[in-house]
Amino acid sequence: MSLYLIVDLAVLFFPLVLSFDRKVAFYRRWPAAFTAIITVGAIFVVWDIFATQRGDWSFSSDHTGHLRIFGLPLEEILFFVTVPYACIFVYEVVRAYFPERGIYFTSWMASILGILFVAAGLVFYTQPYTLTVLVVCGVFFLLTAAVAPHVLMSSWFWAALGICYLPFLVVNGVLTAIPVVSYSDGHIWGVRLVTIPLEDVFYSFVLIAANFLVHILLRARLGARQSAAPNPV
Template identity: 35%
Template structure:
């Protein structure tokens, strides 16, 4: 296979099993698609604006050897697809866990974890205020958690954190490939410089913000 299809193939494999297993009779994930796709579009628009600005300012760049060369506003086609394939797959994990482990969960632990994350996010924003990726990532996460906890008072935070932890398994495969090949190259002047393997620490919380955004939209459209 020509290596220019690398990022496209990673996207395809990311979403392959969630789509194929959507029609399993037990979870019947396909029935939720009508609630998921509007949120994917809205969150995709939000994160793609962020992505575009970061690409424009050199926070990260894309290795032309591993992309097909189709761009929209300087963003490779594969990067645009990323904001649909990854959250779709994470919501699939969320739905499966909720189906197979459906005992009621106390609200307290999820809220305490959220409070701790808000505190850590605030500290990191202040300490690394000169690093754009760090500041934007943790500012967004802080705002999302505050909105979820104090404005919406959502009751699914425990299930969200459970799905997030499980999502880290495929995350390490996907982002590990993207950052080690590398398909995506990071400017370490704009992040903390801390990595798990080849993956910037911020990416873990970027995923958390992306998943939480999509779940907020998912539950909103499901209630309408």
């Protein structure tokens, strides 16, 4: 078993086991969660394939399995399942145990932030990973401001995101310290949080936040359908 696969399984273990907790009952949210994971994951896998071919990063054959899918180790694809699953689980735990407080974050604020991210990305157009991750962050804020600004006003959203950052950075730290994943110097700023490229902070934000966004929207829709369904006689 490869080290990367061990990391993937370790990330998944506790959230999966605790998915059947009575108060959280995460298994009831699996339709929304897995739809979000598949939808967002597909986008990130395509990005990953393109970025790997472009040379933004590469994977150590010493710490991954032999199976490659469009140049990606199977473990890398599983990463976009296990990490989002764990993060969405954290979001549901926050919802179950804490009241919604609300955050002052208007659609205009999100739009301005999105424009700033896109502009910042264009400034660093010679560094492909930096350019891409900043532009994707900008697109996230612009899209969310247009279709679901209420998500950014939720204390559940931001609290869960903040909680997820610590384990995500621990996992990312393991992957970059060994390293399982190596980055091309000319494609990034070169600023690191110990071993983690600063760009990965933005990458983790948009990965987690995008999964939250789709999950929250589907959660509300599926919940509305269940409420509207007639009771069986």
